[in-house]
Amino acid sequence: MNLPAPIFELKNVTQKFHQFPCLTDINLQIYPGERVALVGSSGAGKSTLISLLNGTLQPSQGEVWVLGHNLARTRSKLLRQVQRQIGTIYQQFHLVDNLRVVHNINAGNLGRWSFLKAAISLIHPLELETAAKVLMQVGIPEKLYERTDRLSGGQRQRVAIARVLVQNPAAILADEPISSLDPERSREIINLLCDLSQQTGKTLISSLHAIEYARNHFQRIIGLRHGRILFDAPAEEVSMTMVEDLYRIEPQRR
Numbered sequence: 001m002n003l004p005a006p007i008f009e010l011k012n013v014t015q016k017f018h019q020f021p022c023l024t025d026i027n028l029q030i031y032p033g034e035r036v037a038l039v040g041s042s043g044a045g046k047s048t049l050i051s052l053l054n055g056t057l058q059p060s061q062g063e064v065w066v067l068g069h070n071l072a073r074t075r076s077k078l079l080r081q082v083q084r085q086i087g088t089i090y091q092q093f094h095l096v097d098n099l100r101v102v103h104n105i106n107a108g109n110l111g112r113w114s115f116l117k118a119a120i121s122l123i124h125p126l127e128l129e130t131a132a133k134v135l136m137q138v139g140i141p142e143k144l145y146e147r148t149d150r151l152s153g154g155q156r157q158r159v160a161i162a163r164v165l166v167q168n169p170a171a172i173l174a175d176e177p178i179s180s181l182d183p184e185r186s187r188e189i190i191n192l193l194c195d196l197s198q199q200t201g202k203t204l205i206s207s208l209h210a211i212e213y214a215r216n217h218f219q220r221i222i223g224l225r226h227g228r229i230l231f232d233a234p235a236e237e238v239s240m241t242m243v244e245d246l247y248r249i250e251p252q253r254r
């Protein structure tokens with residue numbers, strides 16, 4: 001069977017910060033519609049990998065290909081179009097707290113709206129039907145005109161997801177999307193992201209600290225340890241021994 005072209009491809013990618021290697025020799029391909037969890041200890045390189053995938057970071061060595069384009073060799077106009085196909089959700093939501101929900105959702109349109117349209121929309125919100133539809137998809141339709149700072153953490157993360165949905169990207173990257181939520185809200189948000197990915201066929205890549213969510217909700221798990229891929233396997237093949245190896249603490253050298 002022929003596989004489709006990968007949506008993301010990393011070829012021999014190394015990322016250093018001040019000469020210190022944070023990711024080393026990463027090779028991976030991620031295909032359309034896959035649900036991939038990135039797991040590993042704090043500092044393993046998960047957020048850095050997400051920044052490379054959405055093009056906010058250029059690798060020190062190697063190549064990052066997105067939707068068939070080598071990001072380092074893509075001209076700025078086309079690069080923006082490629083980046084618009086990637087929506088990113090963050091642990092801290094990255095919303096403007098003193099704006100109403102509708103404005104935060106419409107921020108997902110900024111890549112394709114003119115400056116004038118964006119400015120008008122701040123006074124009279126535009127494309128209301130789309131904003132209301134995505135808010136319905138994330139389960140809080142009644143919050144369209146609520147001020148964002150009056151929402152709970154779980155509701156804010158839903159708004160951040162709605163903002164990505166209006167962008168209508170081919171892939172959603174989520175950088176520890178549940179780290180600041182309680183267990184029940186965490187479960188709801190992971191369910192929501194995975195359901196949306198399944199229903200729309202969008203690729204979902206999420207870094208996670210909670211291994212049980214990775215095993216229960218994702219098809220594929222990539223384990224990062226000290227900036228290297230320790231394993232890259234279907235979720236059902238990831239054993240407890242592999243997980244223990246991933247999080248093992250090295251004894252201190254004397």
Ligand SMILES: Nc1ncnc2c1ncn2[C@@H]1O[C@H](COP(=O)(O)OP(=O)(O)OP(=O)(O)O)[C@@H](O)[C@H]1O
Pocket residue numbers: 017018022040041042043044045046047048049
């Ligand atoms: N901009 C930066 N400048 C310098 N060092 C950085 C930078 N970004 C990340 N690092 C370093 O790279 C390593 C990996 O960081 P990264 O945030 O990718 O890890 P992580 O697996 O996402 O960790 P966590 O689970 O705690 O968020 C860490 O040692 C971190 O200090």
